[in-house]
Amino acid sequence: MRAVRAVSGLWRWRRNPLRRATDLAEAWLALAALLLATLAAPLIGVLAGSAAHASLQRSVRAQQQSRHLVTATVVRELDPAPAATDPELLGGDPGSRVLARWTAPDGSGRREAVQARLPDPRPGDTFRIWTDGRG
Structure with missing residues (x-):
């Protein structure tokens, strides 16, 4: 029953005389938000982690040279x-x-x-x- 409910959101892309333009826009916006959350968030995490790692490595090198x-x-x-x-x-x-x-x-x-x-x-x-x- 739950699987049917999860797939029921797909009706917004089907041709239907009751489908409004806002329904289609909402469906595309939801898809874009899902893709952004699943693709962009990890990418931002990797970039932020790499920047933090590089900064810490510079700090360690400076300390090794001065201590x-x-x-x-x-x-x-x-x-x-x-x-x-x-x-x-x-x-x-x-x-x-x-x-x-x-x-x-x-x-x-x-x-x-x-x-x-x-x-x-x-x-x-x-x-x-x-x-x-x-x-």
Whole structure:
């Protein structure tokens, strides 16, 4: 019974003395809307996804050129920063706050407080950090 109802809309294209011009226009408009929804929507989705992917790839390339992965060594553990104890600011495991030293990409030595994802940091432990061109 449902299949008959679905096909019953086809009467608008048949020759019928009761068919109005607006019925035929409505049928063609419905067909155009159906084709637009089934063909244009996926195409727009693919184009939008491709544009987003290209933008993210440009961002990744820029970050790879401006950031460097270096090995840092723990000098000593520090007290947690006030922000690190605020449960609303914690975005997961913040790690431990330590004083660390490393060699910057320009060859200079650096010594600063950083967050280290080490369970129990001890002097001499090493971990990897990302730095910019200034270290």
